[in-house]
Amino acid sequence: MxxxxxxxxxxxxxxxxxxxxxxxxxxxxxxxxxxxxxxxxxxxxxxxNITWNYHLNAYNFNKTCNKKQVAITFDDGPNAEFTPQILDLLRAYHAKATFFCIGKNVKQQPKLVQQIIAEGHTVGNHSYSHSKIFDFYGKQKVITEIETTNALVASIINKEMALFRPPYGVTNPAITKAIKHTKHKIIGWNIRSLDTVKDNEQNILNRITKNITPGAVILLHDSQNITVRVLEQLLLFLQENNYQSVTVDTLFNIEAYA
Ligand SMILES: [Zn+2]
Incomplete structure (x- = not known):
């Protein structure tokens, strides 16, 4: 390997x-x-490349999935403008999703975290700062980032998040050691929409839909307008093709909270 x-x-x-x-x-x-x-x-x-499982094993794709299920995931929220629009769409299409939240955003939008949970979605940890130099942080600093965000979310929903998605999907030895300590499960993806890259809606949607198979994990961001537009088309595509969007913990049959 x-x-x-x-x-x-x-x-x-x-x-x-x-x-x-x-x-x-x-x-x-x-x-x-x-x-x-x-x-x-x-x-x-x-x-x-989180899908390589190079530094640690991540849940990227459920290849044993025998139902037409996929997991839509949103990183970098909660966002006061876009997360509510995304929640509205998910509700309209009876879809469930997973939100990997940044701690400093949780601090500003605690009600949105409550709403995400109340509507049957899952929340996961996406660091506290999402710093541009996160990949250079040592083990202790990574642990502090994860634990601070866990504590913040626990104070809102009374649950300890057990899922972690590293910022930028980058893994390294410091993150490996930190995760050994915090015992979080790492969630990656196998379909990268590149919705944060400057591109048109159709191209982003095509990148996702051409790779949809049972067990797929799709990476999106609830931090921008274009994702809301792409999501509506994606949910329509899933509905037309009899796919169900579930939370990552449902897709992999794992516990989202400790
Ligand atoms: Zn991110």
Missing amino acids: LNFKNINRFTLVLFIGLLIISTFISISVFVFILVLLCWLIVTIIGSF
């Missing part, structure tokens, strides 16, 4: 092997640099 541990082991063995061989024949220093470069490239790509 291509993961951080195996790549490290493989690179180390290769390195030692090359060192031993180099005592018999001369090996260019560039060969060593090339090995390190390959390690670095694979590790960077693996860290940015």
Whole structure:
């Protein structure tokens, strides 16, 4: 399996092997640099692709799902303007979804968190700050981010969130260690809509619908207008194709709260 541990082991063995061989024949220093470069490239790509399960195992797609079910997920809320519109649409189409909330937004919109829960959706942890440099945080800082957000949400809904989605979907050794401590389950996705990238509604929708299969997890953001428009089309598509949108905990049959 291509993961951080195996790549490290493989690179180390290769390195030692090359060192031993180099005592018999001369090996260019560039060969060593090339090995390190390959390690670095694979590790960077693996860290940015949650679906690789490179640093830790995430719930990205339920391949054993035998019902026409998908999980729509929203990151970066709750948002005073867009989350209510999204909740209205979900209600109209009898769809359930999962909202990965940012702690600092929860602090400003506690009522929306209550509403999300009251309407049968799931909330998950998406860090406190969603800082641009989150990926450079050490283990302790990641733990603080997760625990602060958990405590905030627990003060509103009386439940401890057990699901975590790392900001930007980036994973690294610090997050792995933090999660070992907090015991959260990592939720990824297998359909990235790229709704935050400047693109038109149709392209975003096509990227999702062409990849829909039972067990899919779709990544959207309840922090912008275009997602609301795409969601309406997506819910219509799901209805026409007899798909049901469920929460991630239902899709994977796991507990959303500890
Ligand atoms: Zn995010």
